Amino acid sequence: MAAAGAFLMLFLVSHLATNLLLIKPDGGESFNKAVEFLLTNPAVKIAEYILFAGFIIHIIIGIVLEIHNRRSRPVGYYVSPKSGTSHFSKFMIHSGIIIFIFLLLHLYHFFFVKLGLVPLYGGAADGTDFYPMVVHTFKIPWVVVVYVVSFLFLGFHLKHAFQSAFQSFGLNHDKYMPAIKVAGTIYAIVIAVGFTIIPLYFYFIF
Numbered sequence: 001m002a003a004a005g006a007f008l009m010l011f012l013v014s015h016l017a018t019n020l021l022l023i024k025p026d027g028g029e030s031f032n033k034a035v036e037f038l039l040t041n042p043a044v045k046i047a048e049y050i051l052f053a054g055f056i057i058h059i060i061i062g063i064v065l066e067i068h069n070r071r072s073r074p075v076g077y078y079v080s081p082k083s084g085t086s087h088f089s090k091f092m093i094h095s096g097i098i099i100f101i102f103l104l105l106h107l108y109h110f111f112f113v114k115l116g117l118v119p120l121y122g123g124a125a126d127g128t129d130f131y132p133m134v135v136h137t138f139k140i141p142w143v144v145v146v147y148v149v150s151f152l153f154l155g156f157h158l159k160h161a162f163q164s165a166f167q168s169f170g171l172n173h174d175k176y177m178p179a180i181k182v183a184g185t186i187y188a189i190v191i192a193v194g195f196t197i198i199p200l201y202f203y204f205i206f
């Protein structure tokens with residue numbers, strides 16, 4: 001669970017870095033160059049397979065753990081336990097489901113067009129001409145709302161995920177835990193705010 005999650009967290013850093021090029025005012029030139037590099041690099045192709053395997057493993061184990069936890073405590077606590085678990089940790093399955101639904105919509109917008117499963121739109125020349133698709137997608141108000149709300153939940157999910165991964169790997173020494181928590185909060189904010197800027201830029205400014 002943690003290993004797959006850690007890989008997904010690294011993916012998000014690289015995905016954000018590529019997508020932030022979208023807001024560089026050069027008509028999508030830098031973004032297109034980055035996409036071309038990613039599409040023609042065989043190592044990226046392998047990483048894409050690992051990424052999808054990572055998502056599937058992470059989701060399946062997450063669901064199994066949730067079912068296991070509910071079965072072992074079917075009635076729930078009458079008084080909330082003072083175990084130090086944060087609100088974020090209790091709602092990992094809920095934020096996870098929201099991110100999963102977002103992901104289906106997101107793959108429909110871009111990845112499935114690349115695969116030829118969804119027709120070209122927004123004046124895109126081919127299935128990898130993502131810039132006009134992005135411009136078109138983020139001019140639709142409800143899509144912008146869904147993306148922005150999903151990024152908020154992604155931030156909550158990541159805040160807990162970051163420190164949880166360290167615990168799973170046994171790297172949660174008392175001395176370092178406060179620093180790990182701060183790093184997790186910073187990571188979650190950077191990712192959530194970074195992604196949020198993109199739809200807002202295309203809706204309000206572009």
Ligand code: HEM
Pocket residue numbers: 015019048051099103106110111114130134147154195196198199
């Ligand atoms: C505004 C924010 C985002 C934009 C503009 C964006 C854009 C894109 C684009 C253009 C693609 C197609 C790339 C390709 O298939 O070669 C893509 C694929 C993908 N995106 Fe995003 N993305 C955003 C946020 C996210 C977030 C937050 C996640 C995960 C929670 C995510 C997960 C994925 C995945 C799994 C793929 C398919 C694998 C891949 O091709 O890299 N994206 N995204």
